[in-house]
Every structure is written in structure tokens, then in C-alpha cells.
Amino acid sequence: MLxxxxxxxxxxxxxxxGAVAHIVHKVGIPPARLEVLAWGPGLQMLLKNAPDAMEITILQMRGVRFVACQTSMRRLHITARQLAPGVSVVAGGMAELMKRHNEGWAEVKM
Structure with a gap:
């Protein structure tokens, strides 16, 4: 699920x-595969000093993948060094969304 x-x-x-933590708790990883894609203003929450940085780290340790849109990063002048540890960078958020959709992933817009 993306x-x-x-x-x-x-x-x-x-x-x-909360939704991601609930799925991890109820379903587990595997079998669930979870990814959180942040783009635009949402990137602010993947920064090292973001309020939820610790919770993101905990979810990463349980197998959740967090990814940041590089296109949005450039537009917002955010560097990879500013992201929380373990956050991956994808070339484009919409391309990642389409890739996961084509792989059969369910998508949730938050």
C-alpha cells in the first residue's frame, strides 16, 4: 500500500x-508492503528535525519505506542531507505513484 x-x-x-502503524501492528511486514511518499509541502515532515521524526524511524525499523520526491525537493530547496535518516529519494513523486499503481499497489491519498 502506498x-x-x-x-x-x-x-x-x-x-x-497512525494508519501505517495500525497496519504494521495488525498485518505485519511482510506480508504487507508499505511506502509513504511525500511531495510538495509534505516533505517538511521527512526532515531530520520534524516533530514525527522518531515515529518515522521506528516505522522504518519495522519495514516501512519513506520516500521523498526529488522534484519537490529541488523546488523547495531541500537537500538529501536535510532528510531524516533512512528516507529514500525518488526522481519524481508522480512517477513513483504510477510505478506502484502499475505494480498493483493500493494507494491512499492523505
């Missing part, structure tokens, strides 16, 4: 991280 987040609103990230 969670797409383009908002820096704490409520959007709280809902996203």
Missing part, C-alpha cells in the same frame, strides 16, 4: 502514521 502525503499539516501526518 500512502501519498502532500501536506505539512500535523493532522495529515498523524493520520498517515
Amino acid at each position: 500512502f501519498e502525503v502532500d501536506s505539512a499539516k500535523p493532522s495529515a501526518w498523524s493520520m498517515t502514521l
Whole structure:
């Protein structure tokens, strides 16, 4: 399942991280494969000093993949060094979304 987040609103990230944690707890990884894609203003929540950085780290340790859109990073002047440890960078958020869709992933826009 791919969670797409383009908002820096704490409520959007709280809902996203809560849903991801719930799936990890109820289903486990594997069999679930979970990815959180952040783009646009949503990138702010993947920075090292973001309020949910510790929760993101914990979910990464449990197998959740967090990815940042490089196109948005360039537009917002965010470097890879500013991202929380373990966050992957993909060339484009929409390309990642299409790739996962074509692989049969379910998508949730948060």
C-alpha cells in the first residue's frame, strides 16, 4: 500500500502514521508492503528535525519505506542531507505513484 502525503499539516501526518502503524501492528511486514511518499509541502515532515521524526524511524525499523520526491525537493530547496535518516529519494513523486499503481499497489491519498 502506498500512502501519498502532500501536506505539512500535523493532522495529515498523524493520520498517515497512525494508519501505517495500525497496519504494521495488525498485518505485519511482510506480508504487507508499505511506502509513504511525500511531495510538495509534505516533505517538511521527512526532515531530520520534524516533530514525527522518531515515529518515522521506528516505522522504518519495522519495514516501512519513506520516500521523498526529488522534484519537490529541488523546488523547495531541500537537500538529501536535510532528510531524516533512512528516507529514500525518488526522481519524481508522480512517477513513483504510477510505478506502484502499475505494480498493483493500493494507494491512499492523505
